Amino acid sequence: MAQRTPARTPHDWWRSAVIYQVYVRSFADGDGDGTGDLAGVRARLPYLAELGVDALWFSPWYQSPMKDGGYDVADYRAIDPAFGTLAEAEKVIAEARELGIRTIVDIVPNHVSDQHPWWRAALTGGPERELFHFRAGRGDHGELPPNDWKSEFGGPAWTRLPDGDWYLHLFAPEQPDLNWAHPAVRQEHEDILRFWFERGVAGVRIDSAALLAKDPRLPDFVEGRDPHPYVDRDELHDVYRSWRGVADEYGGVFVGEVWLPDSERFARYLRPDELHTAFNFSFLACPWDARRLRTSIDETLAEHAPVGAPATWVLCNHDVTRTVTRYGRADTGFDFATKVFGTPTDLALGTRRARAAALLSLALPGAVYVYQGEELGLPEADIPRDRIEDPMHFRSGGTDPGRDGCRVPLPWVAEAPYAGFGSREEPWLPQPADWPAYAAGLQAEDPGSMLSLYRQAIRIRRTTPGFGDGALTWLPSADGVLAFARTEGLVCMVNLSETPAELHRDSRLLLSSGPLDDHGRLPQDTAAWLLI
Template identity: 60%
Template sequence: MSAVPDAPWWRSAVIYQIYIRSFADGNGDGVGDIAGIRQRLPYLRGLGADALWITPWYPSPMADHGYDVADYRDIDPVYGTLREAEELIEEAHRLGLRIIPDIVPNHTSDRHEWFRAALAAGPGSRERARYHFRPGRGPGGALPPNNWASVFGGPAWTRVAEADGRPGEWYLHLFAPGQPDLNWDHPEVAAEFASVLRFWFERGVDGFRVDVAHGLAKDGRLPDFAEDHPVAPRAHPGHPHWDRDEVQRVYREWRKLAEEFPGDRMFVAEASLRSPARLARYVAPGGLHTAFNFDFMLSRWEPRRLREVVSGTLAELSAVGAPATWVLSNHDVLRAASRLGRPQTRDWVLTRSPTDAPLDLELGLRRARAAALLMLALPGGAYLYQGEELGLAEVEDLPEEVLQDPVWERSGRTVRGRDGCRVPMPWSGQEPPFGFSPPGACAPPWLPQPPAWKDLTVAAQSGDPASMLELYRRALRLRRAHPALGEGDGPALEWLPSAPEVLAFARRPGFRCAVNLSGRPQPLPPHREVLLASGPLDGGGLPPDTAAWLTAP
């Protein structure tokens, strides 16, 4: 936590991401749930987490595993009940853990009462005005209103049948057809989400992760647009539906709403943006509190690129008084060990294609250990994705018949999607379900776990000083105790003289970090003591793909 007296907790927090379907199954149906999370709260506290981000737990038909919300004020029965959620919040607070649910404001489920009403009401209705309904183009309106593409593949428009059965208007969905986009120019949309936020703040949640935070505002003209990639508009200022300036009005209102409640309630934005300067707009005074740094997560394992990302991020965010928020993995990207074990020829992107580059998992794990120490030494907060602390790799050989990500079908079964990073957590035992479900469970885990994970369970790694889990535990204990870490109480960081292939920096008081990204050993910076290293040190040297935390001389 922050060494700055009275600084809000979120400026330095380590927040653990729980992908609820895959974290822990309390009732034996093969799907993670609130009961499972409650059973594992002591583990999370012992790991060193300050807060838990929980992916959507709301009622949903699961077209996108909960990111298609049918009711924002309840809990899906597969995960538990509203009362269980309230008890989880209370129990987490007793253990000193905060709870941050997901909020999904860009779109609802097509089963949401608003969308069902829109289908029934017909063209020109008040109900349809809450979404983006438009007549089609071409003869008989048979073509979509524009050329926008879905992030999940295919067009971003689906045509509906009107009450008389004839083909009718089209509705916009930047993701799956079961996720119709809301029209944030409509006042009822803003009022509804203000009410939803209050509902959960009153139940004690400590903040929200804002899904697709850069996507709410659309150009009302709905113009055609030529783009290279639907997710990250890095080369396209003035994009018609990503990162439009108007979205900041929404978040200024949300910030004021959060400040009505005690306890430093917060928001973190999921926003895939062109630059740190654009990211800073989301966390400027009066806006959201924090935002994920995807540039860092997706950067090549290359010293110049990483230094550029770290320096640029800190410069832009400090200019607006916001902390950086670092992340290595999440439920949408290739797991770090698999990403870093492949040739680093470009920055990674948020979609997945079949991986044809050879994987060197030993290299990937060595780099993932070093990347963890780099991330946890940087100024600000950090997010850990479940299983990251176990060194789990992407499960790349899931049988096609078990794949559930909508990307698989929407891409014509050419892109396998995100299931490989969502395989349920291994906790204990020698065979699946590895303690994910209770003994005698009535169903297997919703995605199959690799048998080799028997060596990566929490139980197998606990107490092994060479394990990834114990590295994370030691790092998080040191991070909490050392006054230079987290937000710290001095200048953000100072780069130290080093070889071009080494990232070395100091943080005050008395801390240094060095990461060797070269293929040969490098000398350690001057230091008094080694606090922690991601791997064995070579005498006074730092081996390739290794990081060390040091005390200043």
């Protein structure tokens, strides 16, 4: 097993951690059936230790019919049979911990699967019906939805049942929303938290954390009306204060998926008695533009400062276009509404920018999330239309390519069947023909590869004072150049301009995302770490 330098701050490790997102279905296939599993994860733990990450965040690994990639949970206390067993999950948690790697699990509190026992009982007219949102329809015969809310996946957020009633689902129809005004819903989720904390997990990521509470009147949506009928309602904070009490019993931490434009409202979730951290989506969606990146960084740090919470930095995840593809396009930002088939991409340009962005994010104050395959420089894959599984594609009427392109199974060994993902069956999503060229085994032997850059950067980040949580000071720089100092003489420079940038005087180069020019200057779309 690989060994690593111990983390500097074991008690608040999460303030400076590098956290790796594992999408189990596409990570590694241990039994060769075409689906990633926990046996595959266990076999690749040495790889993750060598990468140097502090924790693994597992996208939902629970029993699920997989109508939305596992975010439709049928049983929170069982592992999906395609992935393994609860005993195997406990082994993953324990074996990772032996390597100094903590585990974060994903909780999906807004909704459950339509295969969940509560929902099945609700459909029979049992008392479980109160755990969901059922309403009569509008119109002369109840033929219209109860209100005008739209699903996050497109189309109405209501589906009519044969008995005439409608039920609410902010996502797919197979994901009925829970009624968080009911005490049994709150109690069940606190019990689920305890179940996983008692099995050794160090933290919990909360999916769609701002959507749980609904206005009990279920009114139509009116643009600009405050408060929103189902986003960021004040009663949510009582839920998370209660959850924080559970986490504190076990020394666990939370990271919330909170998409909010209002920085003051966002910061409320990070008060000392609520969530520890929340994902930073403004940085993830920000275009490759020096001014806008600096604004995003400043606003993020300002949001977190009043409540003393560390920022988190994310370049991509299982829901968004992969970084090297996004940065190689004319529009380098991210917006679900702009995703279309056939968008031109310059992968060489995108890769150069993604390498620079990696050093930028790893140098900023706080924690960093790395989505599996990001360290390999994987591009977004074009999935044949007849192989797409994502409900976002189907709910859009086939116009949105969906999210499967960033979920393609990883390449491990170039010369092995299916690039080493598994040995027997074709993977559940098809791998592009050039996938073997990105294999981890090949990249490990190439000092100029994306994997080598990530390994080196994370090692330097772990062993060099000044990285992680703490202060940031902007330095004078030319237009299009980001330059900031951390503590201990550490400086990060990123050149987004067309003009080569002079490095800071009296500095020693620790690492750069690409070669300097013949005059020792930083070229366009290149980042460098310096020690003054």
